Amino acid sequence: MSDPTTVEPAASPVEAAPEAPAPPPSTAFPVVGIGASAGGLAAFEAFFAGMPDSGQTGMAFVIVQHLSPDHKSILADLIRRYTRMDVVEAANGLKVQPDCTYIIPPNHDLTFSDGALWLTQHHEPRGLRLTVDHFFRSLATAQRERAICIVMSGTGSDGTLGLRAVKGEGGLVIAQAPESTEYDGMPRSAIATGMVDCVLPPAEMAQQLIAYARHAFDLQRRAVAPPSREGVLKKVCVLLRAKTGHDFSQYKETTLIRRMERRMALHQIEQPEDYLHHARENPQEVEALFRDLLIGVTNFFRDPEAFKLLEEKVIPRIVADKSAHDTVRVWVCACSTGEEAYSIAMLLYEAMIELKRSFKVQVFATDIDTLAIEQARAGVFPASIADDITPDRLNQFFTHDPQRGTYRIQKHIRDLLVFSAQDVIKDPPFSKLDLISCRNLLIYLNAEVQKKLIPLFHYALVPGGALFLGSSETVGESARLFSVVDRKWKLYHRLATESGAARPALVDFVPPLFDHNDRRVVAQPTADAEIGNLRRITEQALLSHYAQACVLVNSRGQILHIRGRTGQFLEPAAGDAAMNVLSMARDGLRRELTIALHKVVAHKTAVTYDGLRVQANGHPINARLVVRPVDIGAGSTASVVYLVILEETPEQDQRAAGPGETDQDDRVTALEQELRAKDEYLQTTLEEMETTNEELKSTNEEMQSVNEELQSTNEELETSKEELQSVNEELSTVNAELQDKVADLSRANSDMNNLLAGTGVGTLFVDHQLRIARFTPSTTQVINLIASDIGRPLEHVVNNLVRYDHMVEDIRQVLDTLVPKEAEIQIKAGMWYLMRIRPYRTMENLIEGAVVTLIDISERKKIDQALRKSEARLNVFINQAFAGVSEMDLDGRFLFVNDRLCEALGYTRDELLQRRLRDVTDPEDLPALQAQVDKLIKGGPDFQLDKRCVRKNGSRVATHERISAIRDGDGQPSSLLALSFNLPHGNGAPALPR
Secondary structure (H helix, E strand, O other): OOOOOOEOOOOOHHHHOOOOOOOOOOOOOOEEEEEEOOOHHHHHHHHHHOOOOOOOOOOEEEEEEOOOOOOOOOHHHHHHOOOOOEEEEOOOOEEOOOOEEEEOOOOEEEEEEOOEEEEEEOOOOOOOOOHHHHHHHHHHHHHHHHEEEEEOOOOOOOOHHHHHHHHHOOOEEEEEOHHHOOOOHHHHHHHHOOOOOEEEOHHHHHHHHHHHHHHHOOHHHHOOOOOOHHHHHHHHHHHHHHHHOOOOOOEOHHHHHHHHHHHHHHHOOOOHHHHHHHHHHOHHHHHHHHHHHHOOOOOOOOOHHHHHHHHHHHHHHHHOOOOOOOEEEEEEOOOOOOHHHHHHHHHHHHHHHHHOOOOEEEEEEEEOOHHHHHHHHHOEEEHHHHHOOOHHHHHHHEEEEOOOOEEEEOHHHHOOEEEEEOOOOOOOOOOOEEEEEEOOOHHHEOHHHHHHHHHHHHHHEEEEEEEEEOOOOOOHHHHHHEEEEEOOOOEEEEOOOOOOOOOOOHHHOOOOOOOOOHHHHHHOOHHHHHHHHHHHHHHHHHHHHHOOEEEEEOOOOEEEEEEOOOOOOEOOOOOOOOOEHHHHEOOOOHHHHHHHHHHHHHHOOOEEEEEEEEEEOOEEEEEEEEEEEEEOOOOOOOOEEEEEEEEEOOHHHOOOOOOOHHHHHHHHHHHHHHHHHHHHHHHHHHHHHHHHHHHHHHHHHHHHHHHHHHHHHHHHHHHHHHHHHHHHHHHHHHHHHHHHHHHHHHHHHHHHHHHHHHHOOEEEEEOOOOEEEEEOHHHHHOEOOOHHHOOOEHHHOOEOEEOOOOHHHHHHHHHHHOOOEEEEEEEOOOOEEEEEEEEEEOOOOOEEEEEEEEEEOHHHHHHHHHHHHHHHHHHHHHHOOOOEEEEEOOOOEEEEEOHHHHHHHOOOHHHHHOOEHHHHEOOOOHHHHHHHHHHHHOOOOOEEEEEEEEOOOOOEEEEEEEEEEEEOOOOOEEEEEEEEEOOOOOOOOOOEOO
16 A cells, blocks of 8 residues: 555646556457346247347347246257257356357356356345346446347346446347336336336347347448548537536547447447437437436445445544534545445444444535436335345345345435535535545546546545545546555545645636527527537636626526536535525525525515625635526526626725715614514524424334334245245246147147057057057057057957967066067958067156057068069979079179079089189180170170080080179169070080090
């Protein structure tokens, strides 16, 4: 840690608060996280059914659903029907690829990091598992602007906190249209944040996603910046100022460009000029861009190390010298939805408990986002904040609402904070502050504004007060105003300025002027707009140098607009934030301001007070007060407002009284007495009102106490209801999956029945006890079965078999040995069947009985018998033939020989079948024979020749051979047929010489 007395070296304005460098995304392609709970299955089916038929999207999809931890999920099988993409269940370390879909497994949390999915076991009980939030937050951190999240059907608010992180990083947020959901809790909670970009039914989401991805991440298209972008940015800032009253021209150009390009991608607008035209034509688009620019990533105790340092080093120093009558004042700039402000309030409360000393705490939390301020005031947060807050703090500072799945900040912490809408750039700051927290705001502002804000913070802090900045921010050139507490986490202490020295750079801080005519300027043609701009620039220059501080109020003193620096005359009042000029007036100004405003409201004439002594920051100043009515036209909701002009006057302007001093003194004395009487009357009235208000507050506290007791009584029932609701969600999911499974099984069963019946194959299913489980109609031809026989033992049923009475024994043998068995059987009607007995195996390879199939082979039997007769008849004819008959393969090996050839050559049939044609041919005749055979095999004609055969005893006999080719269906030779003539009878025939 740095020495507190060390002054940090000065830095250039640009280096002082660089925008936090964005780490590269984990993957170069978008990753879409889809969160759902009960009713999500139908939404998934509609979503993937709308994907391109090719399955090519360039994106990866991760489905995160609340699944029952007690059942295996079949969600991946169900999703595969509706997409050509690969659908797999997520595994630890699984790399994510484009055009793939990943499904979360039951009873796990899923995290995306380094381009891969990581699983962790659930540690929370049912009802507290915020799986969708957990994944969305990791996706936002890893993918940044390439993160896309979709919130679909489900109960509760899971996903709400995660989508804030995605939107804060510039990603896309889509919610399912509530009317298209079965359970609309999750989508409505997401839509209520105001951060959802598109609300669509699931069937239309795919088209929107693909169009957005092609426009937003087409690097070749985005590589060329339009030359008119800078001019368009200025005009967009004018539109924003006219619509919202906030000037974004002092934001960094890169931030504005990135947010504008995101909106262009959402609407598929190519050119910045076209987007400017779209924004002019659609005021709601300006509001949407405004919301995008305000998105901030915040959570409780963000950067735990920084808050630990704040708790240990800064807060003890702040509260060390505080007494019961002192006030600890804290200002949290850009508080968003209040998480950081509440975190600091908790630390201050814990410090009071530890010191056993009570003092007043005021935490002023401000932001320009009125919607965020309203959420912060409500103090209600989703259950996912449990990831950021310790269980002890969660129990001590929050009340859990199990029915809504939310946490509400407790009253003793809520009373420490005051939330109000404020623009830190143009509105007056708070003063006499002990701590200012302004984290991750400066990184979005240009260097000039940063140079003005840091001295402003120095001005607002008491000597020794602390400044808490974001990790990527520093005090820059104003380092001489602060000492460093911790350089890494950007904690500083205010240094006192030298005596008599002017406040550094404060005189240069001129809030940007806002002209109501800006709205008209935007709507006018270009030439008129330029003239209006020149006029406004001239007015701004004059007012910056010569105009007094002034406040525009209504008849009740509510502030409508502030121009100039009013800090010397006005300061925020203690208690709940109230932008009322009467309650904010400093001592010496309040009474005259109250009277003057009442007079002007009553008489519609200007009232002026000179010579007022106002206590400004501990020292009196002379002031002049003017209150005058301002007519703003009949077209407004209030035709008259009132301008309060405040001006500091020097001492020398107070002139001595002239002649007639006595008369004037008497008149002044009378007026002072009259005013004092009226002031006392007003004071009494105010005291009575305050007393009544205190009584009402006391009654309200008693009612709240009774309400808390009732809530405590119902807590156990609510907890049980929450668990039942969680179980019901899981059962709804399981039921939807089972219904689809039943439909699949019913369809598969119908297909199987039709298949078995259509093939004509008799099939019989039996269990281990050989009880009949199922059979097909064809089985009744063999076994006399009827529908009521299902469940009966097979041996009790009569069959129609002939000479086969051991079917039951054969089935038992197959079940014992698991060896299939088959046999040919005949029934009494004369028909033949091929019976096959096999074990019945389940998908898990378990044996649960046997399957007997009966295939009708009657026709085959008849054909076999006919073939056998023909074959016997042919064999008799061939063997009785006078010539020798032989069949050979293409290599000359004998395949068949008749008796006449065996007798003539002196071989037995078996001996001759082991020889080749060349073995029984005289070597001198072999070349001629081989040449003729080769021609025949190559497609030549049948041939005949005379040759000598070698008999078994070595003698030779002259034969006349006729050789033909036996050809297959393609006309190719498959074997050779040889007929041998002139064969002698027996071994006694005359032999040729060797």
